[in-house]
Amino acid sequence: MTWNWKLFLPIGIVVVILVVVLFVWLETKVPQIAVEKTPSPLAEKLEVLPPATGNVNDAVNAILIAVDNELPILDDYDNDAFLVTVDSQEVSDFGQAYDETAF
Amino acid sequence: MAANMILPTVALAQRETPSQKGFCARFSELTSKLDQRIADRQAKLEEKRLERKANLEKKRNERLAKLAERRQKRQENFAEHIAKLEERATTEAQKQAVATFKAAVDSAIAAYKAAVDAAIQAFMDGVDAAITKRKSEVDAALNAFKSAKQAAVDKAKAACANGVDPKTVRETFRADMKAAQEKFKSDRQAIEKLRTLLQSLIAARKEAISKAHEDFKAAMEKARTDLKAAFGVTE
Numbered sequence: 276m277t278w279n280w281k282l283f284l285p286i287g288i289v290v291v292i293l294v295v296v297l298f299v300w301l302e303t304k305v306p307q308i309a310v311e312k313t314p315s316p317l318a319e320k321l322e323v324l325p326p327a328t329g330n331v332n333d334a335v336n337a338i339l340i341a342v343d344n345e346l347p348i349l350d351d352y353d354n355d356a357f358l359v360t361v362d363s364q365e366v367s368d369f370g371q372a373y374d375e376t377a378f
Numbered sequence: 379m380a381a382n383m384i385l386p387t388v389a390l391a392q393r394e395t396p397s398q399k400g401f402c403a404r405f406s407e408l409t410s411k412l413d414q415r416i417a418d419r420q421a422k423l424e425e426k427r428l429e430r431k432a433n434l435e436k437k438r439n440e441r442l443a444k445l446a447e448r449r450q451k452r453q454e455n456f457a458e459h460i461a462k463l464e465e466r467a468t469t470e471a472q473k474q475a476v477a478t479f480k481a482a483v484d485s486a487i488a489a490y491k492a493a494v495d496a497a498i499q500a501f502m503d504g505v506d507a508a509i510t511k512r513k514s515e516v517d518a519a520l521n522a523f524k525s526a527k528q529a530a531v532d533k534a535k536a537a538c539a540n541g542v543d544p545k546t547v548r549e550t551f552r553a554d555m556k557a558a559q560e561k562f563k564s565d566r567q568a569i570e571k572l573r574t575l576l577q578s579l580i581a582a583r584k585e586a587i588s589k590a591h592e593d594f595k596a597a598m599e600k601a602r603t604d605l606k607a608a609f610g611v612t613e
Contacts, residue, residue, distance in 0.1 A: 331609060332602070334463055337455055338598060342591070348441050349494065349587055354437060358430050359505060360512070366423060368422070371419075372412065373555050375555070377408060
């Protein structure tokens with residue numbers, strides 16, 4: 276019984292510490308990972324621009340960020356190309372209008 | 379004599395399946411069902427085309443509105459940065475440097491915007507042209523199929539009227555329709571090659587925007603260096 280206490284107490288402490296560390300890590304990392312995994316072309320999250328400070332770097336970086344924020348919208352134009360062939364199924368179905376077994 | 383004329387017909391009728399036997403009698407009914415199926419499927423295609431047109435227009439308007447909104451925000455934010463930089467500028471040289479910086483940024487933004495807008499317009503024009511081309515090619519394939527069908531129907535009707543064996547009429551009709559169907563299939567496969575053109579449109583737009591973006595960044599880095607020098611900032 277005494278031997279069990281001596282063995283399990285340090286293990287328990289280590290487990291509790293690991294759980295706390297994991298929890299803290301998840302709190303800080305998971306939201307960022309989630310955002311990266313679900314990119315939305317027209318997402319609102321990019322719209323906040325750095326405030327003016329009078330610093331040259333801040334001014335230049337703000338413009339660069341603002342221009343980068345437009346890129347997802349421009350990438351979204353790809354979807355127009357996919358719309359061109361959106362009627363493929365209907366075109367294919369037309370060829371099946373004639374059913375040989377009906378004749 | 380009469381019996382000799384009738385007997386082969388009776389013997390033939392005994393060998394025919396029910397569908398073969400009544401092929402000529404039921405032909406009008408069968409073709410009108412076929413015509414209805416063709417009309418239904420063409421209507422569905424038209425419906426899909428209208429849906430595509432509406433969807434395309436909606437998406438484009440949404441993007442243009444979003445882009446205009448972000449550009450407006452960028453402009454407002456930049457004006458705030460310039461105001462702060464002007465506050466910080468104490469000497470005439472620094473004030474002039476801020477004005478030069480602003481002009482350089484305005485010019486870089488204008489060049490970037492012009493390049494991006496041109497790339498978008500070229501892409502949209504390309505997509506519209508691809509849709510027109512596809513519609514024209516699909517319609518041609520559809521019409522070819524319908525013409526081939528009509529020719530097969532007319533041929534079968536004439537054969538039935540001329541007393542040709544219904545089995546032969548049926549086999550000929552099925553062979554003609556099979557050929558029409560195969561031709562339509564091959565036309566459709568050729569039309570689907572349009573995807574290569576669409577990929578090249580996407581690639582061209584991306585390349586143009588990427589170049590505009592790189593040019594813009596280079597212009598901004600020069601503007602940064604020049605303004606930092608005027609303010610005596612090293613980092």
